[in-house]
Amino acid sequence: MSHHLDDLESRSLYIIREAYARINPLGMLWSIGKDSTAMLWLVRKAFFGRVPFPLILLDTGMEMDEVYAFRDKLAKDWDLDVINHLCPPEEEMDQTLPPATRSAMRKTEGLKTLLAEHQFKGILCGIRRDEQGLRAKERVFSPRSLDGSWDFKDQPPEFWDQYKTEFPEGCHVRVHPILHWTELDIWRYTQKENIPLCDLYFARDGMRYRSLGEKNITKPVPSDADTIEKIIHELETTNTSERAGRSMDKETEDSFEKLRSQGYM
Amino acid sequence: MSNKNAQKLNVVIVGHVDHGKSTLIGRLLHDTNSLEDGKLEDIKSVCARRGVPFEYSFVLDAFQAERDQAVTIDTTQIFFSTDNRDYVIIDAPGHREFLKNMISGAAQADAAVLVVDADEGVKEQTRRHAYMLHLLGMKQIAVAVNKMDKVGYDPKRFDAVSKECAAYLQSIGLQAHFIIPMAARDGDMLAARSDKMQWYKGKTLIEALDSFDISSPLVSKPLRFPIQDVYRFEEKRILVGRVETGVLHVGDTLFFSPTNEKAVVTSIESWPQKSDRVTASAGQSIGITLSEPIFVERGHVASHEDTLPVLSNVFQANIFWLSEKPMKVGNTYRARFGTNEVRVSVQSIDTLVDTQDLGKEENAAQVVKNAVAQITLRSRAIMPIDGYVENTKLGRLVIYEDYDVVGGGLIDMSAYPDQRKSNNPKSKNIYKVSHSVTPDMRAAMFGHYGGIFWLTGLSGSGKSTLAIEVERTIFERGKNIYVLDGDNVRHGLNSDLGFSPEDRTENIRRVGEVAALQANAGIIVLSAFISPYQADRDRARRAAPQHFHEIYVKADLKTCEARDPKGLYKKARSGEIKEFTGIDSPYEPPHNPDLVVDTAKNDVQTCVTQIVDYIEMNVLIDAQKQTKGNLRVLK
Numbered sequence: 001m002s003h004h005l006d007d008l009e010s011r012s013l014y015i016i017r018e019a020y021a022r023i024n025p026l027g028m029l030w031s032i033g034k035d036s037t038a039m040l041w042l043v044r045k046a047f048f049g050r051v052p053f054p055l056i057l058l059d060t061g062m063e064m065d066e067v068y069a070f071r072d073k074l075a076k077d078w079d080l081d082v083i084n085h086l087c088p089p090e091e092e093m094d095q096t097l098p099p100a101t102r103s104a105m106r107k108t109e110g111l112k113t114l115l116a117e118h119q120f121k122g123i124l125c126g127i128r129r130d131e132q133g134l135r136a137k138e139r140v141f142s143p144r145s146l147d148g149s150w151d152f153k154d155q156p157p158e159f160w161d162q163y164k165t166e167f168p169e170g171c172h173v174r175v176h177p178i179l180h181w182t183e184l185d186i187w188r189y190t191q192k193e194n195i196p197l198c199d200l201y202f203a204r205d206g207m208r209y210r211s212l213g214e215k216n217i218t219k220p221v222p223s224d225a226d227t228i229e230k231i232i233h234e235l236e237t238t239n240t241s242e243r244a245g246r247s248m249d250k251e252t253e254d255s256f257e258k259l260r261s262q263g264y265m
Numbered sequence: 266m267s268n269k270n271a272q273k274l275n276v277v278i279v280g281h282v283d284h285g286k287s288t289l290i291g292r293l294l295h296d297t298n299s300l301e302d303g304k305l306e307d308i309k310s311v312c313a314r315r316g317v318p319f320e321y322s323f324v325l326d327a328f329q330a331e332r333d334q335a336v337t338i339d340t341t342q343i344f345f346s347t348d349n350r351d352y353v354i355i356d357a358p359g360h361r362e363f364l365k366n367m368i369s370g371a372a373q374a375d376a377a378v379l380v381v382d383a384d385e386g387v388k389e390q391t392r393r394h395a396y397m398l399h400l401l402g403m404k405q406i407a408v409a410v411n412k413m414d415k416v417g418y419d420p421k422r423f424d425a426v427s428k429e430c431a432a433y434l435q436s437i438g439l440q441a442h443f444i445i446p447m448a449a450r451d452g453d454m455l456a457a458r459s460d461k462m463q464w465y466k467g468k469t470l471i472e473a474l475d476s477f478d479i480s481s482p483l484v485s486k487p488l489r490f491p492i493q494d495v496y497r498f499e500e501k502r503i504l505v506g507r508v509e510t511g512v513l514h515v516g517d518t519l520f521f522s523p524t525n526e527k528a529v530v531t532s533i534e535s536w537p538q539k540s541d542r543v544t545a546s547a548g549q550s551i552g553i554t555l556s557e558p559i560f561v562e563r564g565h566v567a568s569h570e571d572t573l574p575v576l577s578n579v580f581q582a583n584i585f586w587l588s589e590k591p592m593k594v595g596n597t598y599r600a601r602f603g604t605n606e607v608r609v610s611v612q613s614i615d616t617l618v619d620t621q622d623l624g625k626e627e628n629a630a631q632v633v634k635n636a637v638a639q640i641t642l643r644s645r646a647i648m649p650i651d652g653y654v655e656n657t658k659l660g661r662l663v664i665y666e667d668y669d670v671v672g673g674g675l676i677d678m679s680a681y682p683d684q685r686k687s688n689n690p691k692s693k694n695i696y697k698v699s700h701s702v703t704p705d706m707r708a709a710m711f712g713h714y715g716g717i718f719w720l721t722g723l724s725g726s727g728k729s730t731l732a733i734e735v736e737r738t739i740f741e742r743g744k745n746i747y748v749l750d751g752d753n754v755r756h757g758l759n760s761d762l763g764f765s766p767e768d769r770t771e772n773i774r775r776v777g778e779v780a781a782l783q784a785n786a787g788i789i790v791l792s793a794f795i796s797p798y799q800a801d802r803d804r805a806r807r808a809a810p811q812h813f814h815e816i817y818v819k820a821d822l823k824t825c826e827a828r829d830p831k832g833l834y835k836k837a838r839s840g841e842i843k844e845f846t847g848i849d850s851p852y853e854p855p856h857n858p859d860l861v862v863d864t865a866k867n868d869v870q871t872c873v874t875q876i877v878d879y880i881e882m883n884v885l886i887d888a889q890k891q892t893k894g895n896l897r898v899l900k
Binding site: 003011013018020044050129133136155156157159164167168182 | 272273298300301302303304324325340341342343344365366368369372373401493494496498503505506507534535536537548549550552563587601604661663665667668669670673
């Protein structure tokens with residue numbers, strides 16, 4: 001098992017160092033969840049304890065209180081450079097979108113204003129292929145046009161660990177260092193490396209969060225798993241979707257595709 | 266979900282469009298109980314809403330466009346498991362238009378399933394995909410003869426299609442480990458056997474997959490550790506990268522190519538705990554420290570001294586082409602091998618291969634999109650290379666043009682010799698002294714790095730004029746710069762040489778060596794020689810590749826002849842001087858100069874500024890730090 005995790009880790013370190021060698025300036029989205037916190041751990045491994053670029057929280061003001069508290073604690077403990085970037089309000093979103101999709105759109109728009117403000121050429125983002133069908137089709141280095149949109153019908157070829165790293169002025173690239181990990185891999189790695197986590201993942205009163213989103217569009221799922229061991233055991237035996245608690249994915253057949261093609265993570 | 270912790274086998278499903286790849290995968294997930302709860306119901310309702318029969322392919326074809334057109338556009342990966350192990354299934358589009366996506370998927374696979382419609386048999390993309398598998402180095406292949414229901418489960422038809430497949434695979438050097446009759450939509454011969462095909466006694470698809478091996482890291486091959494980056498913090502310098510093949514130990518003497526520098530591994534670094542780790546093997550991303558502060562940068566390759574990679578600036582490759590713009594003889598591209606990136610030009614397209622009838626065309630002029638060919642590439646700089654036969658990890662290249670990946674292929678070094686030997690000195694009793702003063706230490710002392718800025722151009726193009734002006738400007742800014750001028754050198758060091766092609770070559774060789782010594786001493790060298798032959802300039806670059814910059818001082822012959830500052834053109838025209846460059850001796854303009862200054866179009870001051878800016882960008886310590894992206898030390 002640990003051999004398997006070592007392989008995943010080595011591949012992620014390679015991708016992170018490739019991004020750092022090729023793309024400048026670089027930033028990393030840190031949603032404070034388990035995936036991007038594991039990714040942050042990998043970044044620190046890649047640079048022997050350092051984090052040579054800023055971390056970004058796309059803040060809608062709607063994250064759960066525990067999430068903000070965890071951000072502040074880790075930022076202090078690990079001496080992190082965190083940009084807390086406020087997303088535009090929901091009133092400014094396309095009002096024809098279903099409510100949860102509209103709410104998620106705020107992050108997309110927040111990312112656009114962040115890029116305009118900081119001129120990042122590359123953004124590290126902790127999505128995984130096993131989360132969702134569209135994310136399964138992603139590239140490790142995924143170029144975005146000027147308006148941040150994802151041209152999923154014409155993605156660049158990507159093979160033999162050689163990535164697309166050159167872009168016209170104004171474009172940026174999303175780099176996905178943990179694209180090849182599964183939810184279980186993340187949990188096993190978190191356990192092995194003893195990576196700190198937000199309490200909300202652990203069951204309280206028969207409920208726990210399997211995926212952390214904003215208050216208004218994320219719900220806890222029934223579970224008694226109150227330790228990492230129990231969570232791993234639970235996941236080994238379940239067939240429910242990780243994003244079952246995320247309402248924006250399912251409002252219409254293509255709501256997640258609409259979000260992603262316009263720049264959502 | 267899975268409860269197995271072992272590694273996953275990556276298997277790619279390829280084949281002609283509409284032969285049922287996505288359906289096969291959807292059904293496979295269903296039959297192995299790998300679909301999420303509710304997924305089947307989701308798809309049932311989506312299909313009902315769209316008024317189409319139930320489609321297993323919707324599991325993978327997640328894009329609206331894919332569902333609308335019932336065709337897979339991009340490759341996708343999905344996890345599933347059998348009783349024996351975990352898998353990553355890679356779905357690859359079958360449509361010709363999406364070959365780049367097929368390759369992106371298939372390049373990551375340990376094994377492949379080639380899906381062939383029992384009714385239609387082998388089609389265009391069946392052949393093309395099989396050929397790509399061959400080019401991607403795939404060895405483990407199963408053929409699924411699908412849609413047996415369409416041919417009434419007829420064993421004769423199965424036999425015919427099997428033979429057709431096997432014959433094509435064999436003709437390109439591949440072998441099908443299994444050929445399995447199947448009706449994927451109904452699940453026949455996927456996980457379960459089938460009543461309708463009791464005549465088939467071989468393995469089911471799942472059994473076939475379970476018998477394939479996961480590609481293991483190439484630990485038994487010679488060590489190749491391509492440098493990905495160099496991090497400096499505090500007093501430490503860490504070389505990072507991934508061990509691609511072989512094993513590296515603390516205490517090993519590493520030999521770096523193409524610089525021929527040596528140093529001993531003093532540690533393998535780790536975080537968060539300090540560890541006493543002493544080995545790293547193929548597949549592992551590591552950071553090491555060295556005993557000597559030798560010059561190392563991204564792209565250099567570390568190996569053991571008895572198993573060095575070949576050094577060459579010319580090689581052959583079997584490539585596939587993915588760009589709308591055809592590859593043409595004479596075009597230049599960027600090629601990446603491991604962490605190295607070099608400019609290459611296409612010297613020849615030796616053989617163009619028709620993937621359908623395997624017909625061959627010699628000495629073609631171009632390679633169009635989705636075609637495959639054997640080509641010869643030439644680079645400006647000498648570089649470490651492994652052929653694919655010798656090293657399946659590093660013997661591959663990916664070709665870039667402008668912003669895009671435009672092709673890729675496998676390197677074949679069988680036709681070209683190792684140039685490392687020809688660079689060695691004649692006498693065996695010469696040992697290079699290794700300096701204890703490093704380039705960084707010299708730079709810290711002088712305020713800048715050394716460098717060679719090699720001006721080349723016709724007589725009268727303005728090399729000497731520009732060199733003298735640039736020297737003065739940079740010297741006045743407090744930097745140590747020195748001009749090596751053609752006429753001056755010929756009065757002393759090279760007074761024994763004339764103007765025959767041999768003497769011109771020797772002249773430039775000596776100047777190149779002198780420039781290299783000066784640059785190593787931390788001096789900014791500006792050389793102003795016609796240096797008409799590309800091969801000579803390339804050799805000057807090889808004397809100190811880390812310092813060398815080729816600057817083309819461009820002016821057409823007419824302009825230069827009109828200027829004629831030394832009256833030489835007049836003498837050449839009258840026959841008073843023989844072998845004068847541009848008149849009766851050739852001038853080869855640089856293929857890929859680092860900088861071009863056009864003295865026919867711009868005035869002297871503009872050209873001087875252009876060169877001064879370029880030099881400063883390349884020798885200043887701060888500028889080097891920026892381009893190398895040194896680690897910012899956090900508060």
